[in-house]
Amino acid sequence: RKEVEQDPGPFNVPEGATVAFNCTYSNSASQSFFWYRQDCRKEPKLLMSVYSSGNEDGRFTAQLNRASQYISLLIRDSKLSDSATYLCVVSGNQGGKLIFGQGTELSVKP
Amino acid sequence: DAGVTQSPTHLIKTRGQQVTLRCSPISGHKSVSWYQQVLGQGPQFIFQYYEKEERGRGNFPDRFSARQFPNYSSELNVNALLLGDSALYLCASSLGAGNQPQHFGDGTRLSIL
Numbered sequence: 001r002k003e004v005e006q007d008p009g010p011f012n013v014p015e016g017a018t019v020a021f022n023c024t025y026s027n028s029a030s031q032s033f034f035w036y037r038q039d040c041r042k043e044p045k046l047l048m049s050v051y052s053s054g055n056e057d058g059r060f061t062a063q064l065n066r067a068s069q070y071i072s073l074l075i076r077d078s079k080l081s082d083s084a085t086y087l088c089v090v091s092g093n094q095g096g097k098l099i100f101g102q103g104t105e106l107s108v109k110p
Numbered sequence: 111d112a113g114v115t116q117s118p119t120h121l122i123k124t125r126g127q128q129v130t131l132r133c134s135p136i137s138g139h140k141s142v143s144w145y146q147q148v149l150g151q152g153p154q155f156i157f158q159y160y161e162k163e164e165r166g167r168g169n170f171p172d173r174f175s176a177r178q179f180p181n182y183s184s185e186l187n188v189n190a191l192l193l194g195d196s197a198l199y200l201c202a203s204s205l206g207a208g209n210q211p212q213h214f215g216d217g218t219r220l221s222i223l
Contacts, residue, residue, distance in 0.1 A: 004152075032209035043200060043214040044153065087152050091209035096143055097166045098202075098212060100152030 001026055006088050006101035014109055017078050021104050023071040023088030032091035033064055035073050037084040038103065044087055047073075078108045112137065114203050114215035122221045123191050131186045131218045135203030141165075142184040143212055144176055145200040153200055159184055160207035196222045 006023045013019050025033075033050035048055065050062040050071055061074040071088055088101040115134045123129055135142050141160040145153035155168040159178035178184045182203075188195055198219050202212035 034211060043216050046211050046213065049211060089152075092155065092166075096141055096158040096160070096204060096207050096209070096212065097155045097168070098143070098145075098153075099155070100145075102150070102152050 002101075003027060003092075003099045004088055004090050004101040006086075006104045008104070009085075010105035010107055012107045012109060013078055015078060015080060017108075018074065018076050019078055019106060020075075021073040021086050021088070021106075023073075023101055025069050025071070025088075025090045025099075027090065027092070027099075028066075028069060030090045030092070033071055034089040034098075035060075035062060035071075036087040036089055036100075038087055039084050044100075047086070075106075078106075080108050080110065082106060083108045114201055114213055116199075116201050116215035116218050118218060119216065120219045120221075122223060124223050125191055125193060127191050128187065128189045129191060129220060131188075131199050131201075131220075132183065133186070133201030133203075133215060134183045135201075136213055139203035139205055139213075140182055141204045141207050141212075142178055142182065143202045143204070144184070144186045145202065145214075146170070147198045147200060147217075148196075156186070158207065165207050191222050193222050196220060 035047040036044040038044045063072045085103040143158040144156040147153040157176045158166040198217045200217045202214045204212045
């Protein structure tokens, strides 16, 4: 079993749609959780941290369920510029080790 | 303020050669981590350095080594290159060594012929 698993993609949605990404992780001792986005052939960029109480940043909402070891990202009113690969990221056992899922590609169409 | 900077941007090597990749963290960041990303996968952790000491190592062979300098910049060395080492090598920096967000450089795209 992979340490971090994400929905297989790609997701193809029209502009204005709401899209949800799901992620599960295997290490119950993980302490920190993030969503990164990565544009084609670019570096990953931090989208948001994920907190147990859930958190929102504009059109983006992240949720964490520690009991189920499940993380989600909801994008409302999707824009063409949201097209990218979304990476679910979990902290590992070693200090600053981040464990990345394989990513889910999103394509927003006009 | 400058972000994480990596050099070179692209590199072409042949099997058996050695390569050194360089990274400068964001000013004030003391931790540098290295990741390898092959096409279609998420980045894989190679090393973390904090205050010039290795704090974590991923599941990579001993051909991979790294170090951090007093100014917190870092080098990743790979010896005896294999075709499978072709990947995007990413450097990330953070303030400390703990579980906090890391900020990535543009990466070095390494191709092995």
